Amino acid sequence: MKEYDPKEIEKKWQDKWDETGQNNATNISDKPKWYSLIEFPYPSGDGLHVGHPRPYIGMDIISRKRRMEGFNVLYPIGWDAFGLPTENYAIKTGKDPRVVTEENSSNFKRQIKSLGVSFDWSREINTTDPKYYKWTQWLFLKFLEHGLAYKAKMPINWCPKDKIGLANEEVVDGKCERCGTEVEMREKEQWMLKITAYAEKLLQDLETVDYPERVKASQRNWIGKSEGALIKFDDIEIYTTRPDTIYGATFLVVSGKEDKFTGRYVTNPATKEKIPVWEAEYVLSDYGTGAIMGVPADDERDMIFAKKHDLPIVTEYKKAGFEDFGKKVIKYKLRDWIFSRQRYWGEPIPVIHCVECGAVPVPESDLPVLLPEVKNYQPTDTGESPLAIIDSWVNTKCPKCGGEAKRETDTMPNWAGSSWYFLRYMDPENSESFASKDALNYFAPVDWYNGGMEHTTLHLLYSRFWNKFLFDIGLVPTSEPYKKRTSHGIILAGDGEKMSKSRGNVVNPDKVIEQFGADTLRVYEMFMGPFEQAIAWSEASLVGPRRFLEKVWRLNSSAWSDLSVDDNFEMNSVIKKVSEDIENMSFNTAVSSLMIYTNTLEKRGGVTKDEYEALLKLLAPFAPHMTEELWGTLGHSESVHATPWPAYDESKLIKSEITMVVQVNGKVRAQIVVSKDQNQDEIEKLALSNADVSKWLEGVEVKKVIVIPGKVVNIVVA
Numbered sequence: 001m002k003e004y005d006p007k008e009i010e011k012k013w014q015d016k017w018d019e020t021g022q023n024n025a026t027n028i029s030d031k032p033k034w035y036s037l038i039e040f041p042y043p044s045g046d047g048l049h050v051g052h053p054r055p056y057i058g059m060d061i062i063s064r065k066r067r068m069e070g071f072n073v074l075y076p077i078g079w080d081a082f083g084l085p086t087e088n089y090a091i092k093t094g095k096d097p098r099v100v101t102e103e104n105s106s107n108f109k110r111q112i113k114s115l116g117v118s119f120d121w122s123r124e125i126n127t128t129d130p131k132y133y134k135w136t137q138w139l140f141l142k143f144l145e146h147g148l149a150y151k152a153k154m155p156i157n158w159c160p161k162d163k164i165g166l167a168n169e170e171v172v173d174g175k176c177e178r179c180g181t182e183v184e185m186r187e188k189e190q191w192m193l194k195i196t197a198y199a200e201k202l203l204q205d206l207e208t209v210d211y212p213e214r215v216k217a218s219q220r221n222w223i224g225k226s227e228g229a230l231i232k233f234d235d236i237e238i239y240t241t242r243p244d245t246i247y248g249a250t251f252l253v254v255s256g257k258e259d260k261f262t263g264r265y266v267t268n269p270a271t272k273e274k275i276p277v278w279e280a281e282y283v284l285s286d287y288g289t290g291a292i293m294g295v296p297a298d299d300e301r302d303m304i305f306a307k308k309h310d311l312p313i314v315t316e317y318k319k320a321g322f323e324d325f326g327k328k329v330i331k332y333k334l335r336d337w338i339f340s341r342q343r344y345w346g347e348p349i350p351v352i353h354c355v356e357c358g359a360v361p362v363p364e365s366d367l368p369v370l371l372p373e374v375k376n377y378q379p380t381d382t383g384e385s386p387l388a389i390i391d392s393w394v395n396t397k398c399p400k401c402g403g404e405a406k407r408e409t410d411t412m413p414n415w416a417g418s419s420w421y422f423l424r425y426m427d428p429e430n431s432e433s434f435a436s437k438d439a440l441n442y443f444a445p446v447d448w449y450n451g452g453m454e455h456t457t458l459h460l461l462y463s464r465f466w467n468k469f470l471f472d473i474g475l476v477p478t479s480e481p482y483k484k485r486t487s488h489g490i491i492l493a494g495d496g497e498k499m500s501k502s503r504g505n506v507v508n509p510d511k512v513i514e515q516f517g518a519d520t521l522r523v524y525e526m527f528m529g530p531f532e533q534a535i536a537w538s539e540a541s542l543v544g545p546r547r548f549l550e551k552v553w554r555l556n557s558s559a560w561s562d563l564s565v566d567d568n569f570e571m572n573s574v575i576k577k578v579s580e581d582i583e584n585m586s587f588n589t590a591v592s593s594l595m596i597y598t599n600t601l602e603k604r605g606g607v608t609k610d611e612y613e614a615l616l617k618l619l620a621p622f623a624p625h626m627t628e629e630l631w632g633t634l635g636h637s638e639s640v641h642a643t644p645w646p647a648y649d650e651s652k653l654i655k656s657e658i659t660m661v662v663q664v665n666g667k668v669r670a671q672i673v674v675s676k677d678q679n680q681d682e683i684e685k686l687a688l689s690n691a692d693v694s695k696w697l698e699g700v701e702v703k704k705v706i707v708i709p710g711k712v713v714n715i716v717v718a
C-alpha cells in the first residue's frame with residue numbers, strides 16, 4: 001500500500017463524482033426526498049476564506065449520510081450575486097459588474113469544488129442571471145397584484161457614503177451595517193412590501209417549525225407583538241399595555257425632541273383630573289400612537305421623568321379592569337419592508353409609470369426587464385438611481401394605453417433574490433414558471449437549513465414571508481419554507497478577530513488544501529470545536545486530523561484478522577455514537593470517537609474486515625475522498641457513498657465485562673473486573689477480598705459498602 005497522498009486522490013474522485021452525477025438529485029424518484037440547504041454565498045472578489053466552508057461541510061455530512069440512508073438528496077448551491085461590493089468595484093474600475101460576477105463566482109466554484117462538497121452542480125443558479133431574475137420580477141408583480149407592494153413617501157435611513165437607502169434591519173446603532181457610516185434620515189418615494197400583513201402568521205407559525213430557541217426568540221422579538229389599549233385623554237390618544245394602571249396616570253407625554261411642558265392639560269378619563277401634557281424623547285414617534293400616559297408608580301421610565309420634572313406621583317390608586325377604558329388593540333414592532341434601492345446592480349422593478357394610467361406592471365411577456373448596459377455605475381447625489389439618466393431605457397410606451405411613459409428606475413434590495421432561491425433549486429431550468437408544481441410538490445419544504453445567526457431577522461424572516469404569501473395564493477405547497485433551521489458559529493482568525501482583508505488575517509483554503517489535503521481540512525473544521533460556537537483558526541492543529549487520516553490509511557491491510565472480537569462492543573457503540581452525533585451536529589465529538597476507535601483498532605493489532613468497513617463508512621461523510629479510495633482497494637466497485645449507512649446491534653452495546661474502581665474512604669485502591677450479570681452482593685464480596693483492598697482493611701472496622709453499578713465500590717472504614 002502506497003503512502004497517503006491527498007493530491008493523488010482528491011481531484012481524481014471529484015472528477016469521477018462529476019462524471020457519475022452521483023451527487024445530483026433527480027426530480028422523479030422512488031426514494032424519499034431529502035432537501036438540505038446552506039445559505040448561498042455572495043461571490044466576493046476576495047475568494048473563499050476558511051470560514052465559508054464550515055456550514056457547507058456540516059450540511060455535506062448530513063447530506064452524505066442521508067444518501068447512504070437511501071434518500072434522493074437535493075443539496076444545491078448558487079450565487080447571491082447582486083449587491084454593493086460588486087457595484088462599488090465596478091464604479092472604481094469601470095468594469096462591467098456582470099464580468100466581475102462571472103470571474104468571482106467561477107473562482108468560488110473552483111474553490112468549493114476542491115473541498116469535495118457533494119453539491120448538485122447541475123442546479124447552480126445565479127440571482128443576476130436574467131433567466132433567474134425574470135422570476136424575481138414576476139414574483140414581485142404577484143405582490144403588486146395582491147396589494148402587498150405599494151409606493152409610499154418614507155423617511156428612510158440614508159447612508160451618505162454608500163449613497164443608498166437602508167432598511168431598519170440594515171442599520172446597527174444608527175450606523176450603516178455595511179460601512180459603519182452614521183445614517184441620515186431622508187424623505188423618498190419608495191416601493192414597500194407589506195410584511196406587516198404577515199406579522200401574526202410569521203409569529204404563530206414559529207410554533208410549527210424546528211428552529212433553535214434563540215432564533216425563534218429573536219424573530220418573536222423583531223415582530224414585537226404586544227396587546228394593549230388605545231385610550232383617549234380628550235383629543236390625545238395614547239397606547240398602553242397596562243390600561244389597569246390608568247388611575248395612576250398623573251401626566252401625559254407625546255413624542256418630542258426634548259423634554260418640555262406644552263402648557264396644555266387634558267382630562268384623565270378615569271380620575272377626571274386635569275393632568276399636564278409634556279413632550280419627551282423617550283416616547284417614540286413611530287410606535288403605538290406616539291403618546292403615552294405617565295404612570296410613575298408602575299413604570300420606571302415614567303418615574304425617572306416625573307422625578308426630574310417634579311410631576312405628581314401617586315403610589316396608592318385603584319386598579320382598573322383591562323376592558324374598562326378603551327379599545328383593545330394589538331401592535332407589532334415589525335415595519336413594512338422598504339423594497340427600493342437607488343442603485344444599479346439589482347433587479348429592475350418591473351413597473352412603468354404613465355401619466356394617464358399611473359403605475360402599470362410590465363406584462364409577463366416582456367419579462368425580464370433587463371438591466372441596461374451603462375458607462376457609469378456611479379450613484380447620483382440626488383438619490384436617483386444611475387438608471388434614471390439613461391433616457392433610451394427610461395422612456396418607453398405605456399403597456400396599457402400606449403402613451404409616453406417612463407420606467408421605474410429603482411432596483412430591488414439585495415435581499416430579493418434570496419427570498420425565494422430555495423424554490424428555484426427544485427426546478428432551475430424551467431422557463432415556463434419559477435418552478436413546476438410537480439417539482440414543488442415533491443421537494444418542498446426544505447428539510448434542514450443551516451445558516452448564520454446574522455440572517456435571523458433579515459433573510460430568514462423575509463423568505464418565510466415570501467413563501468407564506470406564495471402559499472396563500474396557491475403557488476407553493478407548504479406555508480413554511482424550512483422545516484428545521486440550525487446555525488453555525490463563525491471561524492475567527494488565529495488572532496481571535498473576525499477574518500477580514502483589511503486586518504490581513506484571512507486564511508485561504510487553497511493553501512491548506514495544498515499542504516494537507518481537503519479531507520484533512522474538512523475533518524479539522526468539524527473537529528475544532530462545537531459547530532454552533534465561534535472558534536479561532538489554528539494552523540498548528542491541522543496536524544492532528546492529518547495524522548488520524550494517515551492512521552486510518554495504514555490500517556488498510558490485506559491480511560484481515562479473523563479474530564473473534566467476541567460481541568464487538570466497540571464497533572457497535574462507535575456506529576451508534578457517530579450516527580447520533582451527526583444528527584445533533586456534534587461533529588467534533590463524532591470525529592473524536594472515530595479517532596478513539598481507530599486507536600483501539602491499531603493497538604489491538606488485528607482488525608476484521610467488518611470493523612474496517614464500518615470505520616470507512618462512518619468516516620466517509622467527513623473525509624469523502626480517502627474513504628472512497630480505500631473502499632476501492634477493498635475490492636468494491638461501487639462508491640462508498642452509495643453503500644448503506646452502517647447499522648448497530650443494540651444488544652451488543654452492553655459490555656459483558658465492566659471494570660470498576662474500588663475506593664477505601666474515597667481513595668482509589670484497586671480496579672476489579674466484574675461481569676454484567678453479577679449482583680451487588682457478589683460485587684461487594686469481590687471488592688472486599690481483593691488483595692490491594694484487603695490490606696487497607698486490616699485492623700479497621702468496615703462501616704459501609706456502597707456500590708454504584710458499573711462504576712465504583714466505595715468502602716467506608718472507621
Ligand code: ANZ
Pocket residue numbers: 225226239240241242245282283284285286287288289290291292293295298299331
Ligand atoms: C402605561 C404603563 C404602565 C405602561 C406600566 C407600561 C407599564 P411594549 O410592551 O413594548 O409594547 N409606550 C407606548 N407607546 C410608546 C411609545 N411610542 N414610545 C415609548 N413608549 C411607549 O410597551 C408598551 C408600553 O410602552 C406602553 O404601556 C407604554 O407605557 C409605553 F406600569 O402605558 B405603558
Ligand code: ZN
Pocket residue numbers: 354355356357358398399400401402403405
Ligand atoms: Zn397609460
